Amino acid sequence: MQDAPALSAQAALELSGESHREARWRVIARTAYPFVVVGAVWELVARMGMFPARLFPPLEQIAETFVRLTAQGILPHHALDTILRLAAGFGLAMLAGVAIGLAMGRSRRAEDVFLPLVSIGAPIPGIAYAPLFLMWFGLGNVSTVLLVAFVSAFPIIFNTWTGVKAVREIWVRSAQAMGADDRRLFRHVIIPGALPFVLTGLRLGLAQAWRILVGVEMLAAVPWGLGWLIFGAREFLNTDVMLAGVAVIGIIGLALEKLVFQRVEDFTVVRWGMMT
């Protein structure tokens, strides 16, 4: 029992030494090999001609379509429009959600007003509101952005509210005892104290927004957007275009999670020592 950590520490030291570079290659190879296997199976099935090639294109055709559409600027245009909608909707949700959540956490009256409304709205899946929004605000961008904002606001509100409630009473009281006025209390105690929760809420909200947005784009008949690209390509049996679109959606989703949120967390709560 006692020597187990020592052993692993030694192993780690060895790894970080000369074999560091090799270990890194090994990690890359290990991550890549499942994709190689799945790709090979896909290729085999596509080439055997079990399914029509239009419906089940070989990988190099998908790659070729991907490159062609990217070079022509079609794919970037679709992706850009989707990202702009996501940013607009999520931005709205962030402003409204954090404001409502903070108000609910700090004021009893706001909690009484908003909590029942939020609890009733939250369990209905966001996409179910889509036709209602389309009917009220018309086809196109306004409905899409508003729906994305509406849907992603719920987790933000809930988590901000919980976060403000979870700020230790003793921090608030000691800050007050040291003469902090309301504004400083807010900026230096409540916001940092609630931030881990708020960030979790934002992360959940963004994931929610992303899941809904692609679906709404298919329904809202917007002129550009990845959801629309996939949906429109079905009419012409362009499976390669659809799969290229799905790939871009996956890349953006991965980038949102890895780049945006992990950075924000590293810069705030991890640096303040509130989370490791």
Add this chain to the structure above:
Amino acid sequence: MRRAAITLLVAAAAYEATARSGAFPPALLPTLPTVAHTLVVNILDGTLVIHALRTLYRVLFGFALAIVTALPLGFLMARYRPVENFVLPLASALMPIPSLAWVPVFILWFGLGDTVSILIVFYAASFPMLLNTWSGVRAVNPLWLRAAGAMGADEAALFWKVMIPGAFPFIITGLRQAFLRCWIAVVGAEMIAASDWGLGWVIFDAKEFLNADLMLASLAVIGAIGFVFERLVFGSLERATVLRWGMVRAAKG
């Protein structure tokens, strides 16, 4: 409780006043009695019930498929290194793709109909189950395993008596998340795949005829079913298992 009731009454009154003021066409903003009337009529003549049953069939079928594949796979991932090395990169690559993005692709492959919705539900439900089972089994206290082994438990007993109960709080969380996701996925899939039956289809179809009352009534049914599953089904599952075993404590209140 009383305060909540007051808020909801005030909100309902405000809505009713807006609807009756005539600022918006009544087809777009129906009064609450109209919505309630539509809801009751459609439930009594059985249409909404049939649609709801159809939607439930799709969700439960897909959910069950995910349970029989994703839970064992998650378990294997946690116990066997090669499985983990193979599945984890694939799962992390597929997870950020929203299930609804696959709907048009699946329609091409499997045609319109139940298959598409069921597979979309399966896709949406698999990842939360897979990842939660995986982390749940890995989080089982190794001391328990060794203690059970020392007391002479064989592989089967170890599995059923230690690992499954130990991982169950995580598995329940996974099932909950999975259900929320597939409830979204099925409604979206029904709208996009134009499947003729199902609550998502009712809402989408009602838009064509500006039947806002029917839309709001179906929204209420969708919300109610989601609520029932979250509170009653998963709540009682939790009470019957992890709460009874004393693995987690009930939240206060």
